[in-house]
Amino acid sequence: MAATLTAEPLTLPCGVTVKNRFYKSAMNEALAGRDCAPTEAHVHLYRTWAQGGAGxxxxxxVMVDRTQLGEPGNVAVEDERDLAMLRRWAEAGTENGAHCWMQINHPGRQSPITINRHPLAPSAGKVDGEYGKFFAEPTELTHEQIHDIIRRFANTARIAKKAGFTGVEIHAAHGYLINQFLSPLDNRRTDEYGGSLENRARFLFDVFDAVRAVVGPNFPIAVKLNSSDVPIAIKVNERDGAPGGFNEEESIWVMKQLEKRGVDLIDISGGTYSKPVIQTNDGAAEDRRRGVYFTDFARRIKGELNVPIALTGGFRNATDMEHALGEGITQMIGIARPLALVLDLPNRIIRDGWQGSVDLPRVSTGIKPLDKAFGGILVISWFELQMHRIARGKRPNPRIGGMRALLFALKQHGPAALTPRRRKGRQ
Ligand SMILES: Cc1cc2nc3c(=O)[nH]c(=O)nc-3n(C[C@H](O)[C@H](O)[C@H](O)COP(=O)(O)O)c2cc1C
Incomplete structure (x- = not known):
């Protein structure tokens, strides 16, 4: 099948047109040092991707507060100290007619204990599930702190625009702070930010409105939102005895409100640290089981919204992309991991009519208990290692082993990454 639909431009509600339907989804590059500043490595990585043809x-x-990181190696933008390097990053990312949008985030309680012993969250209470050991117990945000974070999102968006980024994406998915506010499991507040769905969504809407106020009406704002907090292939464990937090009905309501408020695109995802979007370290085997992620949800909302959708997760070949666009369940093709392996995937599909499939490898240390303890982290670290290679001008190397990914994770987090496990083992 000729790649006709992926090649079509798309005009967003704000009036901006993007050149094709490839939407490179956010992947934390883990390239910043302790100063949380962008580097030449970011510049090189994004120039490479821009040349690869994505719209x-x-x-x-990018974090709004350098004391509250989602991971070591995050960039944080809270003032203009790094404006010159941000400009170079934005310039590289917008080469070849590409748009480069900054994803803006606050981790809330999902800030690793190795770098943050004092995380903040809508309500106190630890992250559950096997990854809970990686996070300290958060304290409940005060009203002033909530308003400070809303101002921070707006300020980071203002600086992104000033630096030359051509849009922003607000991260409201994957169990981070905005998602925590949305989730009835995480948010047990009794003030105007908790309780009813309208109240739980208030933080997201306040952030959105504050960002819109500073960037103006003609600047793209996307929101990455969970279809639900439980990615579809996971069966809610009966032992949990609890619903999966933010659910599909609630998500649809939030999308409709965002549409009314003037959002330009909704990037659909799912999952939290307890029930992550990347469920195993099986790579292609997991993909074959799941197909394109969140397809049923995208079908469910088709016709209910006019705002463009970027469905993210599981796109590995042109046929699935063309089908999804042809069926009208998405307007953009969200792709993350394959672009760390095939850097010019959009060009290959659009220009060369490539009909192959990007098979993700199984990432394993070869030691079962290690794989079990670090499964999702191994996958993330493995892809971060690939981005580090690309940023140094090297080709990706699919043969990198799981043990190297684990060592990289330990280097990033320090040996303390093992501490919570040991402590738990002693109890
Ligand atoms: C190394 C790595 C880092 C990621 N970092 C982010 C991030 O910063 N923000 C985000 O919204 N999603 C992040 N994701 C999730 C991806 O955007 C995407 O939702 C997920 O990988 C599924 O898409 P895929 O199947 O095309 O990889 C990350 C994924 C990987 C592998």
Missing amino acids: VLVTGN
Whole structure:
């Protein structure tokens, strides 16, 4: 099948047109040092991707507060100290007619204990599930702190625009702070930010409105939102005895409200740290089981919304992309991991009519208990290693082993990454 639909431009509600339907979804690059500043490595990585042909490149999540990181190696933008390097990053990411949008985030309680012993969240209470050991117990945000974070999102968006990024994406998915506010499991507040769905969504809407106020009406704002907090292939464990937090009905309501408020695109995802979007370290085997992620949800909302959708997760070949666009369940093709392996995937599909499939490898240390303890982290670290290679001008190397990914994770987090496990083992 000729790649006709992926090649079509798309005009967003704000009036901006993107050149094709490839939407490089956010992947934290883990390239910043302790100063949380962008580097030449970011510049090189995004220049490479821009030359690869995607219509939109979304950056890895950029934090609004350097004391509250989602991961070591995050960029944080809270003032203009790094404006010169941000300009170079934006310039590289917008080469070749690409858009480069900064993803803006606050981790809330999902801030690793190795770098943050004092996380903040809508309500106190630890992250559950096997990854809970990686996070300290958060304290409940005060009203002033909530308003400070809303101002921070707006300020980071203002600086992104000033630096030359051509849009922003607000990260409201994957269990981070905005998602925590949305989730009835995480948010047990009794003030105007908790309780009813309208109240739980208030933080997202306040952030959105504050960002819109500073960037103006003609600047793209996307929101990455969970279809639900439980990615579809996971069966809610009966032992949990609890619903999966933010659910599909609630998500649809939030999308409709965002549409009314003037959002330009909704990037659909799902999952939290407890029930992650990347469920195993099986790579292609997991993909074959799941197909394109969140397809049923995208079908469900088709016709209910006019705002463009970027469905993200599981796109590995042109046929699935053309089908999804042809069926009208998405207007953009969200792709993350394959673009760390095939850097010019959009060009290959659009220009060369490539009909192959990007098979993700199984990432394993070869030691079962290690794989079990670090499964999702191994996958993330493995792809971060690929981005580090690309940023140094090297080709990706699919043969990198799981043990190297684990060592990289330990280097990033320090040996303390093992501490919570040991402590738990002693109890
Ligand atoms: C290394 C890595 C880092 C990621 N960082 C982010 C991030 O910063 N923000 C985000 O919204 N999603 C992040 N994701 C999730 C991806 O955007 C995407 O939702 C997920 O990988 C599924 O898409 P895929 O199947 O095309 O990889 C990350 C994924 C990987 C592998």
